[in-house]
Amino acid sequence: MTGAATISGPERERIAATLAEIACAAGEILRRYHRGPCPHALKPDGSPSSAADVEAEDLIVAALAGRFPGIAVVAEERAQSGAPAGRLAETFFLVDPLDGTRDFLAGTPDYSVNIALVAGERPVAAALAAPGLGRVWWAGPRTLEAPVVDGRPGAARPVHARPVPEAGLLALGSRRHGDAATDLCLAALPVLETRQVGSAVKFGLIAAGEADIYVRCGPTMEWDTAAGDHIVAAAGGCVVVPGGGPIRYGRQGPDHRNGPFAALGDPSLAPRLALPACATGPSAIPQLNAAHP
Template identity: 85%
Template sequence: MTSATTISEPERERIAAALAEIACAAGEILRRYHRAPCPHALKPDGSPSSAADTEAEDLIVEALAGRFPGIAVVAEERAQTDATRPADLFFLVDPLDGTRDFLAGTPDYSVNIALVSGARPVAAALAAPGLGRVWWAGAATVEGAVVAGRPGAGRPVHTRPAPEAGLVALGSRRHGDPETAACLAALPVLETRQVGSALKFGLIAAGEADIYVRCGPTMEWDTAAGDHIVAAAGGCVVVPGGGPIRYGQHGPDHRNGPFAALGDPALAPRLALPTSRPTGPLSAAHP
């Protein structure tokens, strides 16, 4: 496996299943630290980094190197000091998405791993250890329970059509901005739920919610896995103009622009995402 043209659909499915195993194993590390003493400090960008982040990332990077030798890995903790531009084929890793919520004891944190080929994710896993759920996707998205630190039997999941009664929107518990509020105000939102981390992508993929808009700063490793999980379940993640997020295109800072995750792609033309890239502090760059 060396390029996009050589990754067949069955191979993508095998890769996704392997990523789910790795994500669940990393999740067991996080579970040991959750609601227990967890040394942490602030990184130069103002965001927290904990012993749980570092230990989980070490496991993921080592496991990826063992199973997929030669493929570059861009991982959150290492990316603070490694400005290497990713290759055409590379992994994006967030070992602990939602670190602030994790340290506060809330359960909706996640492990995100995606394989990117030709600037788009082609296989991914998103584990929510605190909730005992894991999603993975090659060509299609499946969800399983986490059983003894491993993915249980998966079942296919699909996004849902936009409900006539109104949309269920997901928002970030710790981050909000006027641009996001304006986008949602133009849509028939019946209910807004506050959910931490990339878990929001999994809930949309499972048909439990309809839309997640984010105009504030996020990083590529925050979104790549969830992006693919939603898309493979029948939804889409779009940027201003309606196109997809392109990964590995924004230089060494890996910062995304505004985006929206949609369960029903028919909602995309009704969005009015701002065209300017977020300029807020990277300490806020978490879904």
């Protein structure tokens, strides 16, 4: 498995289904900790790491090694542990075992597990589980959604992003990470309502046709966005950066940090966006959970 061109559509679909199984299994660990005691501490960047993050990541990394031996894994807790990063191969996994940790610790249900296979700088298969909501999305060539039943994906159905509604856009915002640049981008669009939702669940809602746009001008990491990026794109939407291109994954920076982006259910919105050239907000100052969407 060396690049996007060598992975067939059926193979990507099989990989995505496997990632959904793994994400749901990790979600069961998170559910056990949710709304109960969950020891946690701050990482060097100021974001929280909990026992739930670590245990879920251990399960995911072990499962990926067993099912896809030889493929590198970049996982949040390990990547931010201070260990030096090696050079990535063209094909690798990006893993966020618990996206939205601070909201999770506060007891809110919209946290997620994100797993993506990247090949040639773009995700080609992905899963995004929302254990607290009982939902899981996954995508190879197309996006599927299922309820989570007994810790596994239930009966799946294809989902599709929706065109711009005549009444106006439903925008999704981050509960803890608003900024003036994001507000300015949205002000230029026909937004009817803005709803606050935690974690990468926002991408799943856009892919399912339940919302239209998510703009993020503050800092995020590659493992925050890769799974949701592919799930939106395979549902007919897109995730764009300044200039209208896609996010490219596997950069060899010290922290795998993204710049500004927008997830859109209807790609026709892309030319109307004016994203800033670089991330805004507290990117240079560590703050609690600053890198989570």
